[in-house]
Amino acid sequence: MPLPFLTADRAFDTDDDVALPGDAPEHWRRPYRPGPWRVGAAALMLLLSSFVLLAGVAIMLTGDPASAAVCCAVGLAVVAGALRLLRMGVWVSSRGLRQVRFFVTRTTPWxxxxxxxxxxxxxxxxxxxxxxxxxxxxxxxRRDRDGQDAPPLLTTHNADFLGRPPAFDRAADTVEAWAEEHRSR
Known part of the structure; x- marks a missing residue:
């Protein structure tokens, strides 16, 4: 099953000017690949959820449907958490910049x-x-209401870029280029 949010948009990885099918600037795209720490944590969460869901099936077979439903609900919540963990990061499109966190998504128009x-x-x-x-x-x-700085979009020590400084530089340059191109419009 393809999971498109796991891979970065291929247009950011190639230097040629070949347009990809469905390559539209209005689609949200992440200009970098998720890092090994993020993918590893999501994989561990999915492994844990498989055990919890298997336990839910075993409990259901023993005849306690209420406990099985709770167990399955916990397993599905862990799966949802793993998928949300993989979606976290910075996304760009022609409409703006979107920072996806675990519980909050914030979109800023250009x-x-x-x-x-x-x-x-x-x-x-x-x-x-x-x-x-x-x-x-x-x-x-442009108009920060509270005057406080927003949290960083990307850092060299987050789950996507820890131990990968060249990947951080490429991602930061790409987001800065998107900002320069779309702010001037």
Whole structure:
């Protein structure tokens, strides 16, 4: 079963100007591949969910449908969590920039984007409270109501780019290029 959200758009990986079928700028696309940490965590979650779902089937066979339903619901929730984990990241289209987190998705139209740039700053290591020095791709909006900086879009130490600095540079350059191209329109 193909899972299109696992792969980055091939247009970002090739240097030729060949248009891909269905290659439309209005479709949301992630300009990078999910990192090994993110894919590994999702794989472990799916492995756990298979055991939980198998336990639900075993409980159902013993004759306790209420417990089996709870077990199956937990298993399906873990599957949904794994799929959401794989969807997390930054997505771009001609309409704007979308940051997908585990519980929240925030879309910023290009008209509201003042700048997208890479900064050297303390960043969270794999999203944990511990911070390390690294690079972050940050978004500055034209009209920030609260005056606070938005959380970084991408960092060198998140689950997609930990140990992959060239991949971070390519992704940051691609998002910055999208911002430059679409902000000027």
């Amino acid at each position: 008209a509201q984007v003042a700048a997208v740039r890479t900064l050297q700053q303390p960043v969270r290591w794999l999203g944990l409270p511990r911070t390390v020095q690294g690079q972050a791709l940050v978004l500055r909006r």
